Amino acid sequence: MTTQQEVAQSRPRGRSVIAACLLVLSWSGLVFAAKTIHVSPSGNDAWSGKFADPQASADDGPVATLTRARDLVRTWKQSGPLDEPIRVVLADGTYEINEPFVLAPRDSGTKDCPISYESAPGANPIISGGRTLGPFVPGEDGLWKTVVPEVAAGKWYFEQLFVDGRRAVRARTPNRFYDYMGQTSEVPVDGQPERFKRTTQVRPNVLERLKGLGEAELGDVTLVAYHKWCISRRFLRGIDPASNHIITVGEKLKEYSGWPVGTRFHLENFKAALDEPGEWYLDRDGTLFYKPLPGQDMSTARVVAPVADQLVAIRGEPEKGRFVEHVTLKGLVLNHNACRLPAEGYAPFQAAFATEAAVMVDGARNVSIADCQIGRTGSYGVWFRRGCRDCRLERCYLHDLGAGGARIGEGVIRPDPAEQTSHVTLENNIIHHGGRTYTSAVGVWIGQSGDNTVTHNDIGDFFYTGISAGWRWGYAEALAKRNTIRFNRVHHLGQGVLSDMGGIYTLGPSEGTVVGNNVFHDIYAYSYGGWGLYTDEGSSGITMENNLVYNTKDGSFLQHYGRENTIRNNILVNSQLCQLGAGRIEKHLSFTFERNIVYWKTGPLLSRHWHRAKIKSDYNCYFNAAGKPVKFAGMDLKSWQAKGHDQHSIIADPRFVDPEHQDYRLRPDSPALKLGFRPFDPSQAGVHGDADWVRKAADAPMPKLELPPPRPKDGTAGRVRTGKQVQGCLDHSEAVAQAP
DSSP states (O other): OOOHHHHHHHHHHHHHHHHHHHHHHHHTTSSOSOOEEEEOTTOOTTSOSOSSSOOTTSSOOOBSOHHHHHHHHHHHHTTSSOOSOEEEEEOSSEEEOSSOEEEOGGGOOOSSSOEEEEEOTTOOOEEEOEEEEOOOEEOGGGOEEEEOHHHHTTSOOOSOOEETTEEOEEOEESSSSOEEOOOEEEEEETTEEEEEEEEEEOOHHHHHTTTTOOHHHHHHOEEEEEOSSOEEEEEEEEEETTTTEEEEEESOOOGGGSOOTTOEEEEESOGGGOOSTTEEEEOTTSEEEEOOOTTOOTTTOOEEEEOOSOSEEEEOBGGGTBOEEEEEEESOEEEOOOOOOOTTOBOOOGGGTTOOEEEEEESEEEEEEESOEEESOSSEEEEEOSSOBSOEEESOEEESOSSOSEEESOSSOOSSGGGSOBOOEEESOEEESOOSSSTTOOSEEEOSOBSOEEESOEEEEESSOSEEEOOOSSSSOOOOOSOEEESOEEEEEOTTTOOSEEEEEEOSBOTTOEEESOEEEEEOOSSSOEEEEEEOTTEESOEEESOEEEEESSEEEEESSEESEEEESOEEEEESSOSEEEOOOOSSOOEEEESOEEEESSSOSEEETTTTSOEEEESOEEEETTOOOOOBTTBOHHHHHHTTSOTTOEEOOOOEEEGGGTEEEEOTTOGGGGGTOOOOOGGGSSOOSSHHHHHHHHTOOOOOOOOOOOOOOSTTTOOOOOTTTTSSOSOHHHHHHHOO
């Protein structure tokens, strides 16, 4: 018989044995005693991840990598279904990766037991696809240098560099603005029917710095050509100083997007161009040169070059019905992904369509990216590409982007509905400073994808369009329907670099799409096409309402061609060259234009074929604030109404509160109210939430518009176009033909 003392003595031992067994079982995946895994730069992938800090015994603590944490979750799941949520918690610090963090269908959570990869409270974990370089030593001509052995060995080469968190400029000439092409021609490459050799005349001074380069060095020089709405990038394949020609090889350029005389370009990536503070050059012998900015101490500077092509890859298999589900990335900083120019170059893709993203998402259901920073990229930030549904990008800061911000869907229609992307939400994000390498990229791109929601985002500082929705030229089948694009602030676009753009740019049949309560401002094209609201080829069934548009170059609204769109209750203010435009004349109703306020000081009210297109226009308030007569295609209002237009519209001051300071709220006595105009509050557009987040968007520095000097008038550069020829009020086909 056991005594009480014996029982008492046995209890601690029994409890310790049971506890030890439970610990072993829990981390072998047999029971779920713990549901948190800790990750830390001071961790070790041989440890359990049970503890946030290394233990005094030095035999346990956090794991060191996301990949190891993911693998531990996989081990847990082998015993059966999850019974509570799993949190992978990252401590403060930098986690350098050489390849993307990958999540597959077996890494899914469930609705009741989701899986999150998140920052520890107050932490700022940085997932960097880059490698820190150095030390740097001073060299000649104010340059600093370091040697990268992997480059010398031919194992690595990079095309982006970041110094103290700032994107450095790849050595280029000219340092600002452009050179201009003369005559150019192309012929097929023998035995390679898809490749063409292009010979292009340039001014003699362009070739001076290239004459001493060897064949290998010359082959690394990149030509960047600026088309109308896109760019091309090509390696040089030769030069002919005697005839002032450069030679490139690539795919045949399209007639509508070629290199006519006067095409702008610059050259980059050769040492002789390294003459400006903030520039860098990487020699194939492994030497990295950098010219510091004023006050920059290269003995302490942190210099990072990207290694990983992607940072996160969510790889579901929608074609097999296998998805990554119920996973969240939260509070992470994702920096530095590589994007290298292919040997065949980069063709002129609208919206930088061929460029991928730092975070690639395929085959995802209920996947969220929240409170993250994605920046210093070589490509787009995030792409919900194939087979995604019910996913979210929320309260994220996307910045310093080699291409654009966020993409939804594809450019093709997948026959299997499981492979089509829809119902993606982009909410309350700041998307700033894009197109740093691929200039034609956009803030938000929606392809063949419907039922998406893009709301309360702040999108600014891009060289092309802010939001692009739809990817069908004409009236054929399209999926970009019922998209909701509301309460966004979209601004500082174009910057005089590219043309044919809009604050919102739509393509193809888009029935049920609503573009409302947005603010679009400061949109300036290089030649033609800096519009606020732009319904391009085949745009149909779209409602644009309650938007404020101001300070555009070519017009607050243009429809090239489309069917039965509705443009109503918008405030359209101060386009520089003209206010409203309609392109192609078609038999069907092109659009309805009603209850809008149009207020301006310069240029005509109507342009292109507004007076001939089939438009239903009424109950609008027009006012020229410069005091000039308002003319409708040369007619006064009475004559215009006699033609059947604007029967109830008026010419009257809409009585804004303070138009000189962009306060376009209406006073109570506004005559527009009598026409049925419904007041809306533009201040509701943009991000929302805590004051610091709102201030982050509002206080972000935006570029001042800087236009290039007049084009040289020598024979190689072509004739200089006058402002009248590129005024943006031409017929679309004329503008496309004339624009450089």
